[in-house]
Amino acid sequence: MTTAAFSAAMRGKAQTVLGPVDPSLLGRTMMHEHLVIQMAHVAKAPREPAAQAEFYAPLTLETLGRIRFGGIANCDNCNLTDAATAASELRRYCSAGGRTIVDATSIGIGRDPMALTRIARATGLNIVMGCSYYVEENYPADEGVHAASEAELADRIVDEIVNGVSGTGVRPGLIGEVGCSWPITACEIKVLRASAAAQRATGAALMVHPGRHGEAPFEIAAILREAGADLERTVLCHIDRTIADRPALRRLAETGCIIEFDLFGSEGSYYAWTLPVDMPNDAARINLLQWLIAEGFGGQLVVSHDICFKDKLATYGGHGYAHILENVVPLMRRKGMADDAVAMMLVETPRRLLTFA
Numbered sequence: 001m002t003t004a005a006f007s008a009a010m011r012g013k014a015q016t017v018l019g020p021v022d023p024s025l026l027g028r029t030m031m032h033e034h035l036v037i038q039m040a041h042v043a044k045a046p047r048e049p050a051a052q053a054e055f056y057a058p059l060t061l062e063t064l065g066r067i068r069f070g071g072i073a074n075c076d077n078c079n080l081t082d083a084a085t086a087a088s089e090l091r092r093y094c095s096a097g098g099r100t101i102v103d104a105t106s107i108g109i110g111r112d113p114m115a116l117t118r119i120a121r122a123t124g125l126n127i128v129m130g131c132s133y134y135v136e137e138n139y140p141a142d143e144g145v146h147a148a149s150e151a152e153l154a155d156r157i158v159d160e161i162v163n164g165v166s167g168t169g170v171r172p173g174l175i176g177e178v179g180c181s182w183p184i185t186a187c188e189i190k191v192l193r194a195s196a197a198a199q200r201a202t203g204a205a206l207m208v209h210p211g212r213h214g215e216a217p218f219e220i221a222a223i224l225r226e227a228g229a230d231l232e233r234t235v236l237c238h239i240d241r242t243i244a245d246r247p248a249l250r251r252l253a254e255t256g257c258i259i260e261f262d263l264f265g266s267e268g269s270y271y272a273w274t275l276p277v278d279m280p281n282d283a284a285r286i287n288l289l290q291w292l293i294a295e296g297f298g299g300q301l302v303v304s305h306d307i308c309f310k311d312k313l314a315t316y317g318g319h320g321y322a323h324i325l326e327n328v329v330p331l332m333r334r335k336g337m338a339d340d341a342v343a344m345m346l347v348e349t350p351r352r353l354l355t356f357a
């Protein structure tokens with residue numbers, strides 16, 4: 001299919017791994033999860049023999065506490081590869097009223113289109129798949145991202161959205177999460193610009209993972225604006241681990257971007273990476289969201305859990321994909337957030353973003 005024919009056919013529809021759907025059917029949506037993902041490359045094996053044994057040992061109840069406080073120093077924790085486990089986890093999300101989930105896994109961290117179709121069939125959920133590339137450190141060698149031009153990369157992203165991921169026929173419904181490091185690399189800027197071009201060509205929403213620095217989201221917004229991206233259809237992820245300062249949050253909202261608080265359920269002080277801000281707990285996240293809503297930015301906010309490690313799954317004693325619907329929404333209400341503000345974050349803004357423009 002040509003890109004023009006695709007755009008004409010898809011305008012006003014959303015694209016799931018099982019095909020186009022009417023956006024009115026999307027309902028409550030988590031904008032940033034990972035159902036199948038491999039993050040083992042981010043876990044570096046320690047040198048000491050005892051720590052190394054723990055690193056390669058399976059995740060058990062006995063090691064769970066240490067893994068949580070040590071972040072990611074366990075290989076098994078970093079591989080979510082079982083579609084059956086994902087499906088059983090998601091049944092609880094369905095029971096809690098969830099209807100749609102975005103698997104934001106991009107190229108480089110184990111995106112698996114066929115597994116997503118199996119999970120969609122097993123659960124009846126609308127599953128939207130991502131595309132484009134995660135951070136430079138994870139570009140697969142056979143993708144040739146360094147050698148490819150910006151235009152070639154844009155063509156590849158567009159081709160996936162229009163014709164499906166190589167041979168599978170499964171089409172992404174969102175561009176991202178596009179990975180950026182801090183400091184951002186030249187190749188990541190090229191991928192960002194290519195992703196912006198693909199957004200313009202297809203009408204899909206764009207989602208970007210910023211480096212861990214308070215200036216990173218602003219730098220990304222400037223690069224994207226210059227590249228002609230539609231910032232009102234661009235989600236900046238992980239803002240809850242990146243910016244806690246209210247004036248800076250307001251400045252970011254004023255760019256028009258969508259601010260994503262996507263680490264709900266992650267409340268630990270012992271995050272694996274050094275962060276520009278302390279990891280907030282859920283109550284602190286809600287306080288900031290309430291402030292942004294009061295400042296008039298309620299239509300630019302989305303929430304999620306960004307589950308990408310086993311210890312976050314209910315199967316392993318974690319909070320699971322249903323945590324926001326089961327626990328956070330009642331806390332939002334108790335803290336005085338209006339029902340229509342909650343619906344805006346969970347239903348209306350995701351629907352606007354996932355509907356092709």
Ligand SMILES: [Zn+2]
Pocket residue numbers: 032033034104177306308
């Ligand atoms: Zn993610």
